[in-house]
Amino acid sequence: MSETLFTKIVKREIPADILFQDDRVTAFRDIHPQAPSHVLIIPNKPIPSVNDVTPEDEAVLGYLFVVARKLAEQEGVAESGYRLLINCGDDGGQEVYHLHMHLLGGRPLGRMVARA
Numbered sequence: 001m002s003e004t005l006f007t008k009i010v011k012r013e014i015p016a017d018i019l020f021q022d023d024r025v026t027a028f029r030d031i032h033p034q035a036p037s038h039v040l041i042i043p044n045k046p047i048p049s050v051n052d053v054t055p056e057d058e059a060v061l062g063y064l065f066v067v068a069r070k071l072a073e074q075e076g077v078a079e080s081g082y083r084l085l086i087n088c089g090d091d092g093g094q095e096v097y098h099l100h101m102h103l104l105g106g107r108p109l110g111r112m113v114a115r116a
């Protein structure tokens with residue numbers, strides 16, 4: 001399977017506004033932000049989607065929340081509130097098949113799902 005954009009961002013083969021990176025996780029600003037703060041937090045391991053998660057991914061997926069919490073503080077949205085979101089598959093609106101958590105904040109985000 002060919003590499004996704006996000007795998008290339010992890011390897012720093014293409015540019016991104018990276019806010020955090022360690023040996024397990026990379027976080028960078030979304031290129032088309034849907035809120036004043038819109039960060040993508042991804043495991044460095046290229047898990048395509050939630051449908052591909054295995055028990056061995058449990059630790060890194062929990063760690064996404066630890067990084068999300070830190071970034072929410074760093075972005076100044078921890079107190080005002082924010083949304084963490086993971087899309088899966090076509091109906092879920094997933095565009096990039098490297099599992100990622102969206103961190104959105106900085107404005108009232110409204111209802112969880114827009115009416116179609």
Ligand code: AMP
Pocket residue numbers: 005016028029030031032033040086087093094095096097
């Ligand atoms: P999703 O629909 O959950 O798969 O989200 C994919 C997200 O990736 C969208 O919000 C895009 O704006 C964002 N995106 C696509 N390409 C890039 C890129 N090169 N750098 C940063 N974000 C990107």
